[in-house]
Amino acid sequence: MEKKIENRDELSQEKMNIVIVGHVDHGKSTVVGRLLADTGSLPEGKLEKIKADCERNAKPFEYAFLIDALKDEQSQGITIDSARVFFQSQQRRYILIDAPGHIEFLKNMVTGASRAEAAVLVIDAAEGIRENSRRHGYLLSLLGITKVVVAVNKMDLVGWRQEVFGAIEREYRAFLEQVRLRPAGFIPISGREGDNIAARSGQMGWYQGPPLLAALDAFHKEPPPVALPFRMPVQDVYKFTQMGDNRRIIAGTVAQGQIHPGDEVVFYPSGKRTRIKQMEVFSAPRPQAAQAGMASGFTMGEEIYVQRGEMATKAGEPRPKVAARLRVSLFWLGKEPMVMKKDYLVKLGTARSKARIEEIHRVLDASTLEGEIRDRIDRHAAAEVTLVLDKPLAFDLSHQGRETARFVVVDNYEITGGGIVLEDLPDRGGWVRESVIARNYRWEPSLIGPETRAEQYNQHAALVLITGRQHTGKKRLAKALEQRLFSTGKIVYYLGIGSVVHGLDADLKAHPPVANARAEHIRRLAEIAHILMDAGVILIVTAVELTREDLEVFRTVVNFEKTEVIWVGEESTDIPMDLVVPGGEFQEESLQESMGLLQEHGIIFKP
């Protein structure tokens, strides 16, 4: 039975990550142990040592002990985490991830399975389909793993009977159909006896298909998605000035597609565009392309200001969706249920935004898959919900892109859920956003970059919104702040909303008055702010009772550049504030606090 592959690394260097999932005690670790032993992938003496240990402790030997390397695990008798085990067939190198079936450790199963290209789902022939058999089937589908083989294990316990195998296959195939998962095959095996693992079983002549190892070898490795539209979430923009380096490099890992020097790139959600000057690399020949899977970097033809969180795309290819309301499908791993009216953090690509549930459409109890209307999502359940984000993100839909449709949810510092975007939904800021994307796309960049300006002016361009109820002293504070900044050499300008309403916005005052004039006043004021900020100015604006919705318009139009909100007097709207100062008589202390805020947020620098 045992065959040794002596020259294992001269074989193909192709590598495939495989995950083994299924209900607890259905024999996943045994299957892995048997695969390792039967392909000669174990260190010398390991098998003998564990056999001897078992004998000493009067425990029956199990192949599972081979990979249960950690002591706590063996004392509890369950695998705690997805151990990675390396193993080699004649076909390729495998990294076997032994995912545990105990429900407490579903987060570990997700961790293991998400790295897998293919999965083996193990079902105990004697016990039949159990809760986690179904749950893992559903999660594989949501995780996007399509190469699945189902191993019906412990056939020795049911007398190698075909009808037991057939019944499980029929029932489970029907279940997987509901979650749109079509396995490559069902294989009757015995991990303990080694039947249909590496070699064909002599016990089950009625089974005509391949043994497990051959079924794995038959999977074709998915090539990187080079043919899809180019997508690269921006990880960072680097400018390391040490040793005379003056390159400004956009860095990120290409999620899909490819790009070449000279190509025009458009960044979303902002819509800003530039041309790729050249690819950058350390200690290697300069590459002529960046393509799916590559950690890349490039310099820009026209210097524009982009940040981490934007997604680089290629002009002329289908553009990604940009939205702040999404219909998603997600699974929840948090100890606390996911609930309405609570702020969560969503991370998609390199972007992040606060998010709340607007509506829960249905909750799937992953063990039965019966859709129910509920107001919360319990641990280990899956659901379809509408999420509302604090700021728009760029993404693809789950049927169009893979990586760029996926997000995780963070609650209390921990990743507690994951999901895929099914649909982008309209939101109230949508038209403003589209106008900004169009404006950014047509924007003529200056030869002087924002960083150069910031350096020369010794300040960071910013918008300071001073708001509050009427007659609370907003203008006095604004003018005093302008004067204080000016006297310290800052490039600063104060603009009251009234100064705009009667001039630039005169058309909105016409008779009959334009509908929804307030929103348009805000948008135009924000466009002025954008121009002045592009010029490097600190702009101070006063307006009465700005709301969260108004702030969203400002932030969208100024491309989420530094925007500070100072509230004067008694609070009366839902706008998030950076500073609250008392209303009434002008106080030097309020001015000091405002100056402190600008220092703290890096707009002006401490003397």
Added chain:
Amino acid sequence: MNHLDELESISVHILREAYANFKNLGMLWSIGKDSTVMLWLARKAFFGHVPFPLIHVDTHFKIPEMIAYRDRLTREWRLNMVVGENTEALAAKQTFPDGGVDRLACCKLLKTQALKDTLSGSRPRMRFNHLTHRYEPDTLTDPFTGIIAGVRADEEGSRSKERYFSPRDRSNEWHVGEQPPEFWSQYKTDFAPGTHLRIHPLLDWTELNIWEYIQRENIPTVSLYYNQGDGKRYRSLGCYPCTTPIDSNARTAEEIIEELRGGKLSHVAERSGRAQDKDGGGLESLRKEGYM
């Protein structure tokens, strides 16, 4: 892309995520082959720069070539080099070579404790001054909140359970059963005050991959890894009283790759020359308390 390109890309991605998310980030550099490959990957990630400090815990029992090599690369690559040590334990001769304590206790004092204190800033750190070419007391005492370490999953059982971004609690402890989920290239980058994260860009690399990459990239490595004519070389480097070389004729990275591919070492653990792994609770209990 071949398998080394793929490994390189994943590691570079992880390093860039770490740099984007952690203000006080540092990279542990043990001077060994793995963390030197990791240092090279940082130069790949940041286009020739290493924008965070390298941290080395000096036990004073390192093989002298290792320290000379560390300081040479520090100068040549203009590294921001920070060194820490457990001065009290060394002065009190609470070490295994001095006969004060056993091997495991020695590791805990000179490595685990020294590392914890160096990371938290509770013990003075020394920083290399590129003008004077000397180590000088570091004026920065902020704790590091992100520590990049070069552990590999295939090295040993407990390391195979690690995450790319692995949380440590206030007392530096690792809770194997409580690890966060990690999927879709999204990592734990948010953390409660007082806790920190260990970041493991090399988790997917094997010993063979490391040598293939050293050869391909022509990465300078310390001479102790190669047979100098006595038919012996170190496969894993540590303190000289607790590290023994293996029999080998490999004089170059290419010959080491040949040796590994030939299967001569495939049934011997890579860290078999490291004596502390065999005493008491071994590497796993060391790691739970904060060892690399």
